[in-house]
Amino acid sequence: MFKQKLRSIHAKQQGFIYTEKMSKESNIQCPFCFESISIAFFIEDGKNQETIVDCTVCCHPIECKVEFFDQENYHVEAARSN
Numbered sequence: 001m002f003k004q005k006l007r008s009i010h011a012k013q014q015g016f017i018y019t020e021k022m023s024k025e026s027n028i029q030c031p032f033c034f035e036s037i038s039i040a041f042f043i044e045d046g047k048n049q050e051t052i053v054d055c056t057v058c059c060h061p062i063e064c065k066v067e068f069f070d071q072e073n074y075h076v077e078a079a080r081s082n
């Protein structure tokens with residue numbers, strides 16, 4: 001008889017420390033190479049943020065606009081930077 005064992009997953013979140021700054025990690029699509037890259041924001045930096053990140057895949061600069069609605073909900077826009 002086939003017995004399926006359910007493994008308990010330990011959500012230790014190693015190396016992830018909740019400090020006074022709560023980061024939001026988001027996946028955006030690079031407007032140059034269309035790869036998905038991960039970026040992090042801090043709500044403490046403002047409700048509306050604009051930042052330029054270099055794509056980790058093609059190294060093009062991506063203009064990111066972040067709008068926080070509250071602590072949990074936010075909207076990210078990625079555009080080509082000139």
Ligand SMILES: [Zn+2]
Nearest residue numbers: 030033055058
């Ligand atoms: Zn890219």
